[in-house]
Amino acid sequence: MRDNDDLAVDIKGDCFSGKKILFGITGGIAASESIKLIRELRRFQPNITIIMTKSAQKIITPLAVSWAGDCEIITDWEHQMSGLSNYDGILVSPCTRNFLSKLVSGVIDSPLMMAIAAAEYNNIPVMIVPSMHQSLADNEKTQHLCNQIEGRYSKILWGEKTENKYKQPNSIEIVANFANHVNSYLKNRKNIVVTLGSTTTMIDDIRYVKNTSSGETGYEIASRLFRWGHDVTIVAGETNHKPEFNIPLEIKCPNPEEMLKELIALSKCSIDVWIHAAAVLDYIHNEPIIGKIASGSDNITFSLTKYKKHLIELEKIVKKSFRVAFKLESNITLKQLISKSSSFVVKNNLDAVIANRLEDLNQTDKNRAHLILRNGDHFAIPNLKELSNAIRQLIDNN
Structure with a gap:
């Protein structure tokens, strides 16, 4: 044509x-x-x-x-x-x-x-x-x-x-x-959980700390897997990306604690594949102030405490599942990114990791991400659609 x-x-x-x-x-x-x-x-x-x-x-x-x-x-x-x-x-x-x-x-x-x-x-x-x-x-x-x-x-x-x-x-x-x-009538269809979006921790009833993630990458991955007949559950934090269509089951979990509880609950549902695309806060505010902190002060001081790593907590209970995580780094060389990501795969007992550098994300002449497998193989992924397709093929072949 x-x-x-x-x-x-x-x-x-x-x-x-x-x-x-x-x-x-x-x-x-x-x-x-x-x-x-x-x-x-x-x-x-x-x-x-x-x-x-x-x-x-x-x-x-x-x-x-x-x-x-x-x-x-x-x-x-x-x-x-x-x-x-x-x-x-x-x-x-x-x-x-x-x-x-x-x-x-x-x-x-x-x-x-x-x-x-x-x-x-x-x-x-x-x-x-x-x-x-x-x-x-x-x-x-x-x-x-x-x-x-x-x-x-x-x-x-x-x-x-x-x-x-x-x-x-x-x-x-x-x-x-x-x-x-x-x-869904194809062979080897999977029960898949995809986490996506950002997470928050409250300072008081008005203010919060939040990391940056629109949810676009997770929605693209989930949508492709859904179209290919897999049973997909989305566990979403805060998002500002509107997907083309709604996948039937999407669970909202805006903070790291709620998301982890939901993932642990889902682990009892015979999940075959976990894709961790959510940007989960490493630190949380354990004692948010009730009400609103008065705005008259020149400075507001509060403490953030290191929170549990979702990957580590889940590794204990989903050992037979296929697991893919995301890793974002900055100010390192591509060789260092691949090396750190390979170690990350082994440390967290993952099957693959999608790694990228913060400074590359909005550069059209840079690859969107790099796929690093447990056996050490790694591949450059040029764009988001190719990324979701690579994950789909990885799941279908395993």
Whole structure:
């Protein structure tokens, strides 16, 4: 495809690369959002087939959908019976109450219904995104239909309720959840905890000490792992970066003490991988002042006490898990950074560390980080996307 082609999309990832994906559109008004959704799907490189029901064609034209998908659209029965192909995943969005009823009843009156019936037999993961008025969605029969559909290799993704309607989630959220559903059936999927953001310690009820971390790196790593089908839990401190979509389970822990307690609790949940991307304070204020320190004084004096190292505390109870930590240094040579990081891996019984220098972080001509493995191998990582992909490959290969 030419770079200036009007049909082109910017590639964001490869979680659908090599996969055959069927996208079905039914006759809800949210079918008008299909253009954005299809183009978001294509940003992750699937081999895409699109089927529209006759009702959907009354909402949006096959020509517009064909432009979005850069492919021919199946609008009626055809001799190839494309719906019977061995797809890696099927996404239906939007999905009407009428379509849900037909699906449960086993009605096959369209190519899309045939495709889903075949998918159930072939154990192909299906995700359905309903969009309907609240009076229909909350109806007992609708809930009964959804309960029957879920669990048969099918996932139902509801959007938020606004204006008395359950509207379709945005395209980024739909595609991310669909990728997670499809890829969760790959071998060797892991239960992963990612810590991210900064932590604080209170001086009084108003003032606090905080280190610097936006959470962007952790969110990028967690998002990629989620799209690749892993079960991801985020434990977040303070953040000011807004991720593209929300991972279902994010636990807020603004200070080092709360974060450590939460991590110890999670250690009882058979966690396979720990990624420590949070900037955890090394020192805390043990006795914060109740209320507000008067502002009339020229100086305020308080003491910070060295706090427990999360890596050391957890090492005692997660010995069989795969562990990746981050290490930030400054005013040292690259050779010294690699050497210190290699020692850091051994000392904390880690499998890998992501190391960088403070002075390199905003330099576009510098590598974003360096990946140092337990066996001594190390690799330069040019940017954040390559960093998250390197961690994903490291986890998949271990």
